[in-house]
Amino acid sequence: MKRLCTIAALFTIALLPIAGHAAEVQVAVASNFTKPMQAIAKRFEQDTGHKAVLAFGATGKFYAQIHNGAPFGVLLAADEAVPAKLESEGLGVAGSRFPYAIGTxxxxxxxxxxxxxxxxxxxxxxxxxxxxxxxxxxxxxxxxxxxxxxxxxxxxxxxxxxxxxxxxxxxxxxxxxxxxxxxxxxxxxxxxxxxxxxxxxVPASFHPPIRQDALLLNKGRDNPAAQALLEYLKSAKAAEVIEAYGYSLE
The missing domain is CATH 3.40.190.10 (Periplasmic binding protein-like II)
Known part of the structure; x- marks a missing residue:
C-alpha cells in the first residue's frame, strides 16, 4: 500500500508541470472563419493542452474593440489591412503578422x-x-x-x-x-x-486576393497559449482543416 501511494504521488507530481504550462487565450475570429476555427481550436486543445476561447464577428468591429481595450490575445482577421494597421499603431506585436488563409x-x-x-x-x-x-x-x-x-x-x-x-x-x-x-x-x-x-x-482573378492575416496582439505577447496557437495555425494539421473549408494557402 505504501508503495502504491508513493507511485501515485510521483504520478501526480509528474502531471503538475503539464497542467501548470496549460494556458488560455481569447481569440477574435473573422466570421467567415467560424467553422474551420472551431475545428482547429478543438484539435489545438487536444494536441497542446492550451485552450482558445473564440469570439466571432466583423473584423472592423474587432479593430474598434481592440482599441478600446478588449482582452483579445490573437486576431484572425478577414483581411490584411486591419492587422497591418494595428501593428503600425503599436497594438500588435511587430513582426508577428502572417497570412493564415486566402479566402474564396x-x-x-x-x-x-x-x-x-x-x-x-x-x-x-x-x-x-x-x-x-x-x-x-x-x-x-x-x-x-x-x-x-x-x-x-x-x-x-x-x-x-x-x-x-x-x-x-x-x-x-x-x-x-x-x-x-x-x-x-x-x-x-x-x-x-x-x-x-x-x-x-468565383475565379480568383475576378477580384483582389482575400488575404486573411493573423496577428499576435499586445495582450497576448507573454501568453504561451497565444504564441502556441499562432504556431499551430502554420502546422500541417491546421492546413488540412483550412483547405478542407475551401481556403487556399500562400
Whole structure:
C-alpha cells in the first residue's frame, strides 16, 4: 500500500508541470472563419493542452474593440489591412503578422439547381442579391469587384441587400430573404464541395486576393497559449482543416 501511494504521488507530481504550462487565450475570429476555427481550436486543445476561447464577428468591429481595450490575445482577421494597421499603431506585436488563409468567394443560393455559373445573375429572376458591406468587409469588396468585372454594377444596384458582415450576408440567403448572394465558400462547403443549395465559385482573378492575416496582439505577447496557437495555425494539421473549408494557402 505504501508503495502504491508513493507511485501515485510521483504520478501526480509528474502531471503538475503539464497542467501548470496549460494556458488560455481569447481569440477574435473573422466570421467567415467560424467553422474551420472551431475545428482547429478543438484539435489545438487536444494536441497542446492550451485552450482558445473564440469570439466571432466583423473584423472592423474587432479593430474598434481592440482599441478600446478588449482582452483579445490573437486576431484572425478577414483581411490584411486591419492587422497591418494595428501593428503600425503599436497594438500588435511587430513582426508577428502572417497570412493564415486566402479566402474564396462564391455566388450561392439555398435553392438547389438555381445557380449554374455567372450567367445566373442575368438569366434568373431575383429581387435581392445579398453581399457583405463592401466598406468594412473584404468579402463584400470582393463581391463588388466581381460585379464590376461582369459589367453588372449598375444593373444589380437596386437589388443589393447588405449584411453587416459575411455571416449576416449568408443568413439573408439561407433564410430565403435573398434568393442568392456572395458569401465565403467556407460557409457552404461540405467535404470539399458545396453542400446544400447551389453555387458558382468565383475565379480568383475576378477580384483582389482575400488575404486573411493573423496577428499576435499586445495582450497576448507573454501568453504561451497565444504564441502556441499562432504556431499551430502554420502546422500541417491546421492546413488540412483550412483547405478542407475551401481556403487556399500562400
Amino acid at each position: 468567394l462564391v455566388l450561392w443560393s439555398a435553392r438547389s439547381d438555381y445557380i449554374d455559373d455567372q450567367t445566373t445573375l442575368t438569366r434568373q429572376p431575383y429581387r435581392h442579391l445579398s453581399i457583405a458591406n463592401p466598406k468594412t468587409a473584404p468579402y463584400g469588396a470582393a463581391a463588388m469587384a466581381t460585379l464590376e468585372k461582369l459589367g453588372l454594377t449598375e444593373s444589380t444596384r437596386g437589388r443589393l441587400v447588405q449584411g453587416e458582415n459575411i455571416a449576416q450576408a449568408h443568413q439573408f440567403v439561407a433564410s430565403g430573404n435573398a434568393e442568392l448572394g456572395f458569401v465565403a465558400l467556407s460557409q457552404v462547403v461540405d467535404k470539399g464541395v458545396i453542400g446544400e443549395g447551389s453555387g458558382w465559385i
